[in-house]
Amino acid sequence: MSSPELLLSNQLCFLVHRLDRLINARYKPLLSALGLTYPQYLAMLALWERQELGVGELCEILDLDTGTVSPLLKRMESLGFVERQRRSDDERAVTVRLSEAGRALEEKARTVPGALASCLLRSEAEYGELKALLSGLIERLDERACGESGL
Amino acid sequence: MSSPELLLSNQLCFLVHRLDRLINARYKPLLSALGLTYPQYLAMLALWERQELGVGELCEILDLDTGTVSPLLKRMESLGFVERQRRSDDERAVTVRLSEAGRALEEKARTVPGALASCLLRSEAEYGELKALLSGLIERLDERACGESGL
DNA sequence: CGCAATAATGTAGTACGCAATATAAACTAC
DNA sequence: GTAGTTTATATTGCGTACTACATTATTGCG
Known part of the structure; x- marks a missing residue:
């Protein structure tokens, strides 16, 4: 029989993976009402925040x-949500801009995060705690390979 | 400009999504040494635990x-890690079993979770806290649509 | 003019959800 | 008790997405 470290139910990775898919499934009907998929929604969040982005910038953000x-x-x-245009001063780069329809969508999207939060969260404090915890984990993984080649 | 509820950095969904992909990326080199992808690894964890599963059972577990x-x-x-066989007493169902190679892989996989944990976690207490938190969130989302249809 | 850097595109493999299909078992009606 | 319907189970196909790797195009530097 398995040793405890190989029990599926003990794997944090599995819990994170499952939670991600559950969140995704919750978003799906809300977003398809807007005509967006989940990754498209994340890209729109970035664009609503910045109006105009280079493709490379968007890659880094996401x-x-x-x-x-x-x-x-x-x-x-x-x-019809965005427009792409090659920059005249640097022909390598492409600028992504919201279209009119894309800007209009922001108003309709405003209720989406709250709908999810009401499913997921019990309090503002819990939100803060989770955000801090997840951000911390992400930072640890993002930095560099942990044990290897220290610093 | 965006209202705070639409700021990308405030979205828990984005943090969970990002963490999931970072974990996945960390696992990839460890698992490819075993010849497995990440979802295949999760399936193997279930099989090491139970030896023999129906396809439907595996779907439910994962x-x-x-x-x-x-x-x-x-x-x-x-x-060559598993064998599939249609059940004789119920021709609809298919039983999945570990092969010899599949069983042998368990020994080599034993070091994998620890390698990730050392990247991700600072203490045993943190592991417990995270597991409880994530499990709680999953349970809330898994149960049913929250606001809808009361009960 | 080559050479390196940056950005965009293309390709192949895997994954996921949904819908449609095929087959088998169980259940219902008469 | 057999015919027809329904349910259960697994497979396949389709659209979207993510990753790694390779390719192409443009720019800037030596």
Whole structure:
């Protein structure tokens, strides 16, 4: 029989993975009412915040590869939420801007986070605690390989 | 400008999503040394625990669709880690069993969770706290649609 | 003019959810 | 008790997404 460290129910990774998929499933009906998928919603959050972004900037914000973001933006453009334009002063770069429809969507999206929070959270304090905990874990993993090659 | 509830950095969903992908990335090199992907590893954890499972049981344990698990098992079978056999007493059902190679892999996998934990966690207490917190959130989302249909 | 840097695109493999299908078992009606 | 319906189980197909790797295009520097 398995030793306790290999029990599925003891794996934090499994809990995080499961929670991520459950959250995703909760968002899905709310977002499909807006015409967005979950990753598209995250990209829209970034754009509502900044209005205009380079593709590279968006990749950094979302921590995604350009190979992921490029087709994502292509779909969002064909849906009419964003416009892409190659920069005239640097022909390598592409600027992503909200369209009118994309800006209009922000108003409709305003109720979305609250709907999820009411499912997930019991108090403002819990929100803060969770945010701090998750941010801490992310920071530890993001920095560098832990044991290896110290610093 | 965005209202605070739409700020990307304030979204727990984004933090969970990001953490999940970071964990996944950390596991990848460890698991590819075993010849497994991350979801395959989770399936193996379940099998090491139970030796023999129906496809449906595995779907429930992992909380995955049969449409996800079926091709996953097909790949794992072609890799030689599991065997699938239609049950004689119920031709609808398929039983999944570990192969010899699959059983042998457990020994090599024993060091994997600890490697991640040393990256992620600072203490045993933190592990317990996180496990309780995440489990609680999962339970809330798993139960049913929150506001809807009372009860 | 080459060479390196940066950004965008393309490709292959895996994963996930949903819908449709095939087959088998169980249940209902008469 | 058999015919027809319903339920259960697994597989397949489709659309979207993420990752790693390779390729292409533009720019800036030596």
